[in-house]
Amino acid sequence: MSNLASASFKFPRSLRIIKSADYGVLVHTRNENTFRLTSKYFSVNAMKSTERVHTLRFGITVGKKNAHRSVDRALVKRILREAARKQAPALICLLNEKSLGLDVSLRLRAPLKSVSGHEQGVTAMKANLQSDVEQLMQALLRRVSCLKSSCSES
DSSP states (O other): OOHHHHSOOOOOGGGBOOOHHHHHHHHHOOSTTEEEEEOSSEEEEEEEESSSTTOEEEEEEOOTTTOOSHHHHHHHHHHHHHHHHHHHHHHHHHHHHHTOEEEEEEEEOSOGGGSTTTTTOHHHHHHHHHHHHHHHHHHHHHHHHTTTTTOOOO
16 A cells, blocks of 8 residues: 555544534624635635634535535535645644634635636636635635734735
8 A cells, every 4th residue: 555545635523613603603703813815716714713722623615606506516615625624734833833723714705607617617617716715725824824913914
C-alpha cells in the first residue's frame, strides 16, 4: 500500500460545526467578533472566539434556491469541504499564534445558473467554483492574519 493510499483526506468531525444552535449563532450574530467576506459565488461568515482557543470549525450551506438539484448541491459541498480541508492547517497555525478560535460558515450565495462555464458542462463550472472558493479562502487567511492587530482589511 502506498503512502498516498494510506493518507487520510477526510474532513474530520473536529473541523465541523455539528450543532444547529452553534451554526445559528454564527450566522445571525453581528458584532466586533464577527466578519463577513464575499466572492462572486460564495460568502463567508466568521466569528472569532476567545473561549474555544485553538479551534477551527466550518459549517457549509448550499440552499435549494441556488442549486435546485441535489446532485449540484452535493458537488458544491464537496468543493467547499475540499477548500476548507486544504486551508485548515494554515488557519489553525494562525489561530494558535493568536490564541483564538474561529467558526466559519461557507455558503453558496449565487445561483449555479449564473456560474460562468455552466453552459459548457460540469467540469468547466467546477473549475470556476474551485478558483472562486480558493480566492475566498485566501482572503479569509489574510483577514485572520490581521485579527487582534492594526492591519487593514483587504
